[in-house]
Amino acid sequence: MTENKIRAGIIGATGYAGEELLRLLLMHPLAEIGGISSVSFEGQKISEVYPSLAAFCDMVLTDEDAVIANSDVVFASLPHGLCEEKAKKVLTLGKAFIDLGADFRLYREEDYQQWYGLEYKEKQLHEQAVYCIPELHRGLAGGKRLIGNPGCYPTSIALGLAPALKAGFVFADDIIIDSKSGVTGAGRGLSQKTHYPDCNEAFSPYKAAEHRHTPEIEQTLTELAGERAMVTFVPHLLPVNRGIVSTIYAKLKQSVTLEEVHRSYEVFYQDEEFVRVMPLGDYANLKNVTFSNMCDISLHMDSRMNRMIVVSTIDNMVKGAAGQAIQNMNLICGLPEDTGLKLVPPAF
Amino acid sequence: MTENKIRAGIIGATGYAGEELLRLLLMHPLAEIGGISSVSFEGQKISEVYPSLAAFCDMVLTDEDAVIANSDVVFASLPHGLCEEKAKKVLTLGKAFIDLGADFRLYREEDYQQWYGLEYKEKQLHEQAVYCIPELHRGLAGGKRLIGNPGCYPTSIALGLAPALKAGFVFADDIIIDSKSGVTGAGRGLSQKTHYPDCNEAFSPYKAAEHRHTPEIEQTLTELAGERAMVTFVPHLLPVNRGIVSTIYAKLKQSVTLEEVHRSYEVFYQDEEFVRVMPLGDYANLKNVTFSNMCDISLHMDSRMNRMIVVSTIDNMVKGAAGQAIQNMNLICGLPEDTGLKLVPPAF
Amino acid sequence: MTENKIRAGIIGATGYAGEELLRLLLMHPLAEIGGISSVSFEGQKISEVYPSLAAFCDMVLTDEDAVIANSDVVFASLPHGLCEEKAKKVLTLGKAFIDLGADFRLYREEDYQQWYGLEYKEKQLHEQAVYCIPELHRGLAGGKRLIGNPGCYPTSIALGLAPALKAGFVFADDIIIDSKSGVTGAGRGLSQKTHYPDCNEAFSPYKAAEHRHTPEIEQTLTELAGERAMVTFVPHLLPVNRGIVSTIYAKLKQSVTLEEVHRSYEVFYQDEEFVRVMPLGDYANLKNVTFSNMCDISLHMDSRMNRMIVVSTIDNMVKGAAGQAIQNMNLICGLPEDTGLKLVPPAF
């Protein structure tokens, strides 16, 4: 083990987000893998589960305790409801915990109860947790060791609306969000819906106005707007592997031109390496961000209806999960945020 | 030629809609092909352009006059601005004309001027023309010989909203429509955007709030609502060959339950063979309608926002173009509307 | 029930081949559905399993005995090893049985034992059974009531090689077949390999030189060649829903030109409605046959190597399964073979 590298461990390394995290960490110049665990594949090499990793990482999957013992930062990519206990264990040892799941994203326990049907058992943990989209919350993360890594849809939406809400351009309480996600968003688990012939040449919404990301979206938008934000959120399953496009519709509060809005977005994100505000007239396309940590935003106006349209796109597995988790790791470990994340998106 | 069959001719037979029309007409038990024309491929066999048709139709593409001379019903699938002259020629001969393009869809010339930049040269023709989604307008088509065949997006949207607007459940003047279309919607012409590596594993909106189908959509919704309808309409290019999904967001005027809305849709479409109102809880998926003339509609409610969500899906090339054109031919020729259109959609 | 229609029943109607069969039978003008069964979904409507069928067929899935009782022709689409017993039951009642599986395809029991690991329990049944690719074996099917419907790969290969083997152009004992099949070929059952993100943007062979279709392929090629045929057969999983392309490499026995070979193919298939020999210079493409019962064959020559290359393509679910089964039903019931099968392939 190298002295100066962060030892990063992954609990739940064989899910899609876990594997992507491992892949990116293997290319991170200042991290090394402390350990990887999996309940289903314990004792196997990760490269047996994912032959794409062969020669790059042939580590054996262990149990979570071995991972924790050997890591400085522990990532968990697990179904909700399992991470309080693991976070506690990790924090007790003085290490950092980054949860890619939903357990530390919602500040209001009643939201968690309502949308996930569970209670917070370790309330003091939640007081230490920071929900962190670095572009919006990095100021809160200083000195923290417990990060609720944001969900994929909420990341695309919060970045897409932040400048407009901050500037008070739009009404926050009646926003419509029509999102489309690639199939990796549904995870590695098998289902009829993601069986190739059922999913290919198909398209459909799901969980219309009842997706669990809704309270997370509203939490951030409320915080940005400084008033209660409410959204109609409808996700769709898109027959591509990766990428989310959120098309967002918001009523203008005031008379503002598209050029003014565009200018405010450019200013808002001028120092952000991972957000690109597209030239007016262009459309954000997931094609341009997949396999990278970028978020592309394009702005449009329906002047007949006095409505602003924002298109925000990210790679759901990178900026929407593993990449942002590493960005958060960099942040709390004092590294430049882009370390290991300077991934130029392929054009095809 | 068989005595009793309708002789159907196609002007512009080598575009995607023209070819699909030909394909469906070849399977129509009471039609035969009077002729097919193409400016670009005149003199070639259609099966040289589309080898899929070999043995089924090896007719030679001629000029339009030969087609008109030999047909009872003439279909045209051409860029806008070309059909007034052709329609005039056809009607003068006492034959019927069905335009799959935009030239006879808009009743108000000012809409055509505004969105297409052209004027109506033959105003009396437009007085004879009927814009006809048969499920909504069949009463108007009796005795008519000039049909403006509806656009793909407008068909999906009008069928998706008709019962709600008729019943006055929703506000007509602030509807948001987020549509997604398969790539055949962009036609057979080559473009960088539809080049496979640029289009595959990609997703993006286009012409946000400025698509030419907007006035056609509003024309029908206004007629249905009995008051001025206005929409924000944003289409997206979906990486599949066929199919449109329109996700429609409309504010409820009154307190009405999802069950009541659903019941009213079922009643509205109870005698319609080509519209299926899906069971509550299911989602319309383009998978279930492609290669058929069906329109599937699913209904959802965001009760937190007092908003109804309609998902309406069709095959853009069938119910959205060639199939509906044949349905219109059947209608004006006095055949059962479903003749040649009892196409059971493949499950995969 | 209509007097003159064939009552067709399907055992195993919820698998992909079963569903496709049902779909095609629903469009067959001289057949009606006698019944449909499924072990997994008994008691449910088929349209609950396949919403694409809603309104076209809302029949309830029963057990197999109800299907048999109410049908004149019983199709079975089941895993191998289950059909002897069902065929016996059906034949005893004087009805016809068409097995879409492997139980009645191999004439030599030792082949079945070697490749499927099972024995023939009802040997007399196998004496009555006919393996029937109608273009090659229709003469054998007269008066028969038990049909082993050919496999998808073997159909594409036998049709692709029949004229060359009959004419003695190529060596039969050293043929290489590189086949590629759409994912429906793997069936409706879930597997990691057919999980969308694992299967999309992927390509790989499987069961190289050990696929169970090998003896079936060799059986037919041997019969055509009049001498022992042997093949190296390697199938690949192709990321499309439907279609098989078999690229076949065979050494020329004699000096023969591509034009002579092509001419002999044209003559061989001149009366066949479902086989198209493509013009020299063109390439068979699965695109041109999917959703139809067609087989397209293109011919090429590597004159440097004295080797003929045949490309043969079908829709694995139609000519490779359900369509051919209906063609066989038509054949043994005395209907024109193309009844219900005049499906013009879509161009896109």
Next chain:
Amino acid sequence: MTENKIRAGIIGATGYAGEELLRLLLMHPLAEIGGISSVSFEGQKISEVYPSLAAFCDMVLTDEDAVIANSDVVFASLPHGLCEEKAKKVLTLGKAFIDLGADFRLYREEDYQQWYGLEYKEKQLHEQAVYCIPELHRGLAGGKRLIGNPGCYPTSIALGLAPALKAGFVFADDIIIDSKSGVTGAGRGLSQKTHYPDCNEAFSPYKAAEHRHTPEIEQTLTELAGERAMVTFVPHLLPVNRGIVSTIYAKLKQSVTLEEVHRSYEVFYQDEEFVRVMPLGDYANLKNVTFSNMCDISLHMDSRMNRMIVVSTIDNMVKGAAGQAIQNMNLICGLPEDTGLKLVPPAF
């Protein structure tokens, strides 16, 4: 400009291979972009042509002379027949030239004449040129400044067969290669064949036994075998963006077990970072190598036919073009070959 970095320039930067090269060079720790040129887009920013590059590279495309003047190593990605002149210019200036096209791949001018229809005008240049798949030819590249970067198909094939030919396991003069390539292999130029609806859900061979890569393939196999190698080579267009799979069929000369062959491959490639010989029983899948410089090889045996089957897969744009070009740059510049190429392939 940084003192110690290689200044790399790209002539033809807007083609697919050129863009991929630029993308990879932008992530190369010891290279910087000296310049980029394009005839079609001169004067525009590359990020206007490829929005995926925005913020990473907003350089303006110039003419080739500006590129050459400002670079130490010049890459060219152009149609064949254009590079002799450019190479001469570059070499005269004492710089290095790496041609991603075909002009310096064939040692025998008669091959170039026969397959490309052109002559070598600068014969002395060809004497200095090295055709270099580093795993096979790195010994030849020392001190050289003119590299013929190998083609995509030939790379997959040569790596797949090298150990077997070197060991004399198989006959070199009758090899059959059935290759499948993703659509980026056809380049950025528009064509009907690569129009999305024509290409999606389609599959077909092209240029059967007449593809221009044939002499390049045979040149390397001959060199490896030490005797005249001859192949039947049939490429297919695969509906994925990236990746090549070559399925290779070769007759065994001698009695050798699959295990022995496998062992010899493992030994042959034991020190190679970019080649993975898969465990016996596994199949090479392009999924596992795309977006990386890896070549995966799996080995199979048809013992009934005494034939070996090799499956070799690479990313056509990386190991088959831009990645290998960088590997060659590293090689001739004295850097570790894997510099900038430690790209872990994504699993999805």
